[in-house]
Amino acid sequence: MGTDLPAISAGLSLYLKGDANMDEIKKAIVEFAESSKKTKFYFKDIEKAVQKVVPDAKMRDIKKACTALINDGTLIYFSTGSSTMYGLKGRGMTEDPE
Amino acid sequence: MALFEPKNEQKEIKYAEMRIYSDEELNNYTEEELKNFKIKHDIPDLEELEKGPWPSFVSDAKQGALHRRKLADDRMLIDRDVIEDMLGQLQVSFDDGETHWKHGGIVGVFGYGGGVIGRYSDLPEKYPSIAHFHTVRVNQPASKFYNSDFLRTVCDMWEYRGSGMMNLHGSTGDLVLLGTTTEQLEPIFFELTHELGQDIGGSGSNLRTPSCCIGKARCEFACYDTQDLCYELTQYYQDELHRPAFPYKFKFKFDGCPNGCVASIARSDMSFIGTWRDDIRIDQDAVKGYIAGDFIPNAGAHAGRDWGKFDLQKEVLDLCPSKCMKYEDGVLTIDNAECVRCMHCINTMPRALKPGTDTGVSILLGAKAPILEGAQMATLIVPFMKAEAPYDNIKEFIEKVWEFWMEEGKNRERLGELMQRFGLPKFLEIMELPPAPHMVKTPRENPYVLWKEEDVPGGWTRDIKEYRTRHKR
Ligand code: HEM
Ligand code: HEM
Numbered sequence A: 001m002g003t004d005l006p007a008i009s010a011g012l013s014l015y016l017k018g019d020a021n022m023d024e025i026k027k028a029i030v031e032f033a034e035s036s037k038k039t040k041f042y043f044k045d046i047e048k049a050v051q052k053v054v055p056d057a058k059m060r061d062i063k064k065a066c067t068a069l070i071n072d073g074t075l076i077y078f079s080t081g082s083s084t085m086y087g088l089k090g091r092g093m094t095e096d097p098e
Numbered sequence B: 001m002a003l004f005e006p007k008n009e010q011k012e013i014k015y016a017e018m019r020i021y022s023d024e025e026l027n028n029y030t031e032e033e034l035k036n037f038k039i040k041h042d043i044p045d046l047e048e049l050e051k052g053p054w055p056s057f058v059s060d061a062k063q064g065a066l067h068r069r070k071l072a073d074d075r076m077l078i079d080r081d082v083i084e085d086m087l088g089q090l091q092v093s094f095d096d097g098e099t100h101w102k103h104g105g106i107v108g109v110f111g112y113g114g115g116v117i118g119r120y121s122d123l124p125e126k127y128p129s130i131a132h133f134h135t136v137r138v139n140q141p142a143s144k145f146y147n148s149d150f151l152r153t154v155c156d157m158w159e160y161r162g163s164g165m166m167n168l169h170g171s172t173g174d175l176v177l178l179g180t181t182t183e184q185l186e187p188i189f190f191e192l193t194h195e196l197g198q199d200i201g202g203s204g205s206n207l208r209t210p211s212c213c214i215g216k217a218r219c220e221f222a223c224y225d226t227q228d229l230c231y232e233l234t235q236y237y238q239d240e241l242h243r244p245a246f247p248y249k250f251k252f253k254f255d256g257c258p259n260g261c262v263a264s265i266a267r268s269d270m271s272f273i274g275t276w277r278d279d280i281r282i283d284q285d286a287v288k289g290y291i292a293g294d295f296i297p298n299a300g301a302h303a304g305r306d307w308g309k310f311d312l313q314k315e316v317l318d319l320c321p322s323k324c325m326k327y328e329d330g331v332l333t334i335d336n337a338e339c340v341r342c343m344h345c346i347n348t349m350p351r352a353l354k355p356g357t358d359t360g361v362s363i364l365l366g367a368k369a370p371i372l373e374g375a376q377m378a379t380l381i382v383p384f385m386k387a388e389a390p391y392d393n394i395k396e397f398i399e400k401v402w403e404f405w406m407e408e409g410k411n412r413e414r415l416g417e418l419m420q421r422f423g424l425p426k427f428l429e430i431m432e433l434p435p436a437p438h439m440v441k442t443p444r445e446n447p448y449v450l451w452k453e454e455d456v457p458g459g460w461t462r463d464i465k466e467y468r469t470r471h472k473r
């Protein structure tokens, strides 16, 4: 063994990338969720939708915006146990299935 | 130094101070009562499961059900009948050949996107006490080092606020608490974090609870500090653990050496296996000691019967998968370049052989269970990397993999499936890693690398039209 590996250049930067416009991204997320026929969204679909409106929005910023929307109660998580989706609180999702 | 060290000294949990139930309440039925006990539903198929040679969860569940029947009303916060209804509904599922659990829902504790898995019965009229029956995953302490005070405290809390049923340390490693109502989730979370000093674990599309072997705490084979790396990455990646934004689940597991006591190679998207890049250390006197019968081989494991005199040739040299060991004139030699680190010789003669001293990790990617495609073992991607705090090299590699997976992975696509879709050569190119023979099982039979013209000194010329005149598409 003893394979010499080249230095890995990417990474860590993921965490150091600056904040884009949080409010703009949050607005784009809510607008996407409100206009869609679906009630549950994968993160990736949210990411794509936001980047259509705010092209320079980074994945990490979109995640931060989602977390902020979760924390202020606008969005909620939906989980099957193996995968997780986001939805607008009070819109069509079975919050209480009874 | 690792970036994360525990901020406060670990609180010692004393069951005597934390307990909810008295000994009488915990042992509240007799063997005789258990033998005659019938739950309120007919469960003939489940009772079949009790008959085989193996311990049965049905028998365990019946004990729990009887125990709850005999507890006083104010000694449990969710319905007394949860276990009986769970068994009843399972019998109906057997009858119908389909599940009666609804898949998923909106439950969780505030701010966390994982660790609690919503489960609801779709027969709530018939089985009202399991209308809500959520699962809680508790992040196990590193190496599952905890004492019975801790375990008994968790058990009491769960009997009081949940069904009392749990399964411990399956593939995820977590302590899995089965069945409670939505109202109980926040109080359970509070007790776990504030009273027991234990976080809840991962579920859904996030980083799952990392898990490690006992490593340097107890095992002399450990080539790096598995507990330290597990703790460091658990703390460093809290956001990934609790706020899901991955395409699907992602698991880290840490084995200190190729013996693989947490089976990271089969059960994690990113498997860390301790290894060394210098030579296996040999104590020639101890080798002679084994031959002379001074030491019991395998450190006394498999000693249940007499296997006869230790035979170095038959039991070690002949079993070396790459046949790279020799014993001549009383000297054991190993051609270390050919050693595949199967650990067999070291396990057999631990006094005589030890891993080398220039140690680190191999990183393997892409194991998964069979949900899509088949089950898959991990593929070696990084043959060797140093593993020393604060592990910046490892974190950089992790994030590079995640960046690729989050960018290219489809919804619900595991890393292993994505690697398959792209193919190993392409994946290595993206990771900026050179292909190495260690990455395939039989490199000579599997020429998995397609060279590009610029990789080959002198390049080549190729007339594709001329080629097609001889080879139809
Ligand atoms: C009583 C017998 C049961 C056994 C032996 C059992 C066993 C398991 C095992 C081994 C796992 C993998 C978890 C891990 O590796 O940590 C698991 C996962 C799980 N179990 Fe069970 N389980 C039982 C009953 C239940 C019940 C009654 C429910 C809910 C109604 C349930 C809900 C779940 C959920 C939600 C998961 C996670 C699924 C995922 O990650 O996609 N289990 N179970
Ligand atoms: C050749 C046979 C098998 C292979 C290669 C295999 C492989 C795996 C792997 C790689 C994982 C972890 C990765 C993941 O969760 O995605 C896993 C998890 C699991 N396996 Fe297997 N498995 C095999 C057979 C079985 C069998 C026979 C059972 C049960 C009867 C079983 C039950 C489980 C459970 C309960 C989990 C945990 C799932 C979870 O954490 O959600 N496996 N298996």
Ligand code: SF4
Pocket: B213, B214, B215, B219, B220, B221, B222, B223, B255, B256, B257, B258, B259, B260, B261, B262
């Ligand atoms: S994996 Fe290796 S280091 Fe870890 S406990 Fe097992 S034998 Fe020891």
Ligand code: SF4
Pocket: B319, B320, B321, B322, B323, B324, B325, B334, B338, B339, B340, B341, B342, B343, B344, B345, B346
């Ligand atoms: S670890 Fe395995 S492959 Fe390496 S020398 Fe020992 S028996 Fe041979």
